[in-house]
Amino acid sequence: MSRKIRILIKVNIIFMILLIPSIGIINLASAAQISSIIAYSPDGKGYIEELSSGKQLIHMEGSPYEMGYQQGYLDPISVERLASVDWFKNVVLNLLEAEDWILLFIMKKVLNYNRLMSEVGSVVDEPTIAAVAAQSTDNLDMLLDKLFILCHELVAYNSIYVPQEFLDEIQGVADGATDAGHPVSYEEVLLLNMGMDALLALAYPVVEPYLFWMDLFSFLSCSGYVAQGAATTDGHTIMGRHWQFTSYVTHEEMILMEYCPDSGNQFLSTSCAGFVGVTSAMNDQGLGIGNDMVPAQDCNPANFGMGTLLTARYVMQYTNQLSEAINFITTHTRGCSWIYGIGDGRNGETGGVALETSTNYYRVRDMTYTRPWWAIFSFNTIEKKSDLVTYTNHYIYYRMNDLADSTAIDDSVDRYTWLTNLALDMYGTLDLDSGSVLIDYLHPPNYGYYGSDLTQPVGCAVTCWDLTTLEAKALFGYYNDDWVYRSL
Structure with a gap:
C-alpha cells in the first residue's frame, strides 16, 4: 500500500466551511496553496502538504506539545512503525x-x-x-x-x-x-x-x-561536507548530508518536517514522524547540522545525556551561529561518540566544521585543518582547501583516535576518499544543484557501493542545503525518485 493511501487523510471540513466566508474571492496563488494541503491536524495549525515531487511535508507550529500532537496525529502509522x-x-x-x-x-x-x-x-x-x-x-x-x-x-x-x-x-x-x-x-x-x-x-x-579485523559497521554510516567561498559558484555556504542508515521501514516513512515553534528558530528537517530530534536539518539562521556515527571506547552508557538527535534539535532551534552550536554540544553531557557536521551560511561565521566528539574529548576540525607534519600516526586529511571540509565515520583530527580509543574502518576511509576527491574535482562549481550531485556520490552504480539497481530504497536520505539562501533539496524513498525542493 502506498504512503498516500496509508497516511491518515482527514481534511477538516468544518475548518474549511468556516474559513471560506472570510476569504471572499480566492486568488490563484491562495487556491494553489490550499489544494496542496491534504490533511490538517485538529487544531488547524499543523498539516501535511503534497509537494510537486509527489513527496510530502509535515508542517508543525505552536507550543512543544502542540507540535508533537500535530506530528503524531498527521502521520500516526510512521510513529507506530x-x-x-x-x-x-x-x-x-x-x-x-x-x-x-x-x-x-x-x-x-x-x-x-x-x-x-x-x-x-x-x-x-x-x-x-x-x-x-x-x-x-x-x-x-x-x-x-x-x-x-x-x-x-x-x-x-x-x-x-x-x-x-x-x-x-x-x-x-x-x-x-x-x-x-x-x-x-x-x-x-x-x-x-x-x-x-x-x-x-x-x-x-x-x-x-x-574493528581492526572486521568492518562491523560498514552499512550503517554517514557522509557529509560543507563548502563555501571559492569552492562554490556564488560564495554561498553549501552543505551536503547523506544519512546512511537502515532502509528498513524508514524509506517508506521519510518525509520533510517543517517546524515553526513558539520560541526559537524555524527549521526544516529530513526525517520521519516520530522523531522529535533531527539527523539532517537547517534553520532560518542559516545553520545546518548532521550527526555521523564513529565507534570509540570512550563512552558512558550510564550518563549519555539527551543523545545526539535531541542535541542536534536543540542546536537547530536555539543557536544562531557556528560558535554557539559548537559551544552547546561541547559543554553538555555526552556519553556516546559522534561526529557533528555543522555549517553556517549567514550570521558572520560562515563556514563549517567536523566536530569530533566522545565522552571526555572533542576536537574542532574546521576548513583550515591540515595534519601536522609530525603527527604521522594520525589519519590524513586530503581536502586541504580553506573553504571545504568533508567527513565520514572516523576521526581525522590528530590524536583524537588515540584519546577516544577509536579505529577507522576501511569502509569509512574509502568513502571519505571518494567523497573528498569528487569534491576537489567539483571545486569551484558547487551550488544547490551540483552540491546535491556531490553528496549523492554513492548513487548506484557509483563505486559499486550499492550495486546498480536504481529501484532500491535510499537508506535513509540524501540532503543538500544552501545555508545562505535557505534552500534545500532532498532524495529519499527510492533512488529513481525525483528530488524534493523546499525553502525556509
Whole structure:
C-alpha cells in the first residue's frame, strides 16, 4: 500500500466551511496553496502538504506539545512503525553486519553481568541487571529482548538531561498518534529519540577492539561536507548530508518536517514522524547540522545525556551561529561518540566544521585543518582547501583516535576518499544543484557501493542545503525518485 493511501487523510471540513466566508474571492496563488494541503491536524495549525515531487511535508507550529500532537496525529502509522520493538531489533541487526554467531558473541559480551554492573550499575538496579544479563542458553532473539529492556531503563534515566519542552513534545507525539487510532506510548517515542545513544554507548566499547579485523559497521554510516567561498559558484555556504542508515521501514516513512515553534528558530528537517530530534536539518539562521556515527571506547552508557538527535534539535532551534552550536554540544553531557557536521551560511561565521566528539574529548576540525607534519600516526586529511571540509565515520583530527580509543574502518576511509576527491574535482562549481550531485556520490552504480539497481530504497536520505539562501533539496524513498525542493 502506498504512503498516500496509508497516511491518515482527514481534511477538516468544518475548518474549511468556516474559513471560506472570510476569504471572499480566492486568488490563484491562495487556491494553489490550499489544494496542496491534504490533511490538517485538529487544531488547524499543523498539516501535511503534497509537494510537486509527489513527496510530502509535515508542517508543525505552536507550543512543544502542540507540535508533537500535530506530528503524531498527521502521520500516526510512521510513529507506530518506528517506535516499536520490531524496528529497534532490525536496527541492531543491520547495525552489526555480521554472521549470527558473531552477533551472538558480541551481544553476550555487551550484556555480560559484571560489565553491566561496572558500566551502568550506578543508574540501573541490580535485579534489573541480573534479569537482562546474558545467559549461556540465550539465543540472539532473547538477547535482543534483553537489550531492548536495558535501553529503556537507560533512556528513562537519561531523560533527566532532556529539556522539558522536548519531553512535552514527545508526549504530544504519543498522544496524537494514539488519538488517530495507532496507540503508542510516551516511553516508546522516548526510546526512538534517545535509544541509539544508549545502544551505541553500550556496544561501542565491546565492538571497537574488533574493528581492526572486521568492518562491523560498514552499512550503517554517514557522509557529509560543507563548502563555501571559492569552492562554490556564488560564495554561498553549501552543505551536503547523506544519512546512511537502515532502509528498513524508514524509506517508506521519510518525509520533510517543517517546524515553526513558539520560541526559537524555524527549521526544516529530513526525517520521519516520530522523531522529535533531527539527523539532517537547517534553520532560518542559516545553520545546518548532521550527526555521523564513529565507534570509540570512550563512552558512558550510564550518563549519555539527551543523545545526539535531541542535541542536534536543540542546536537547530536555539543557536544562531557556528560558535554557539559548537559551544552547546561541547559543554553538555555526552556519553556516546559522534561526529557533528555543522555549517553556517549567514550570521558572520560562515563556514563549517567536523566536530569530533566522545565522552571526555572533542576536537574542532574546521576548513583550515591540515595534519601536522609530525603527527604521522594520525589519519590524513586530503581536502586541504580553506573553504571545504568533508567527513565520514572516523576521526581525522590528530590524536583524537588515540584519546577516544577509536579505529577507522576501511569502509569509512574509502568513502571519505571518494567523497573528498569528487569534491576537489567539483571545486569551484558547487551550488544547490551540483552540491546535491556531490553528496549523492554513492548513487548506484557509483563505486559499486550499492550495486546498480536504481529501484532500491535510499537508506535513509540524501540532503543538500544552501545555508545562505535557505534552500534545500532532498532524495529519499527510492533512488529513481525525483528530488524534493523546499525553502525556509
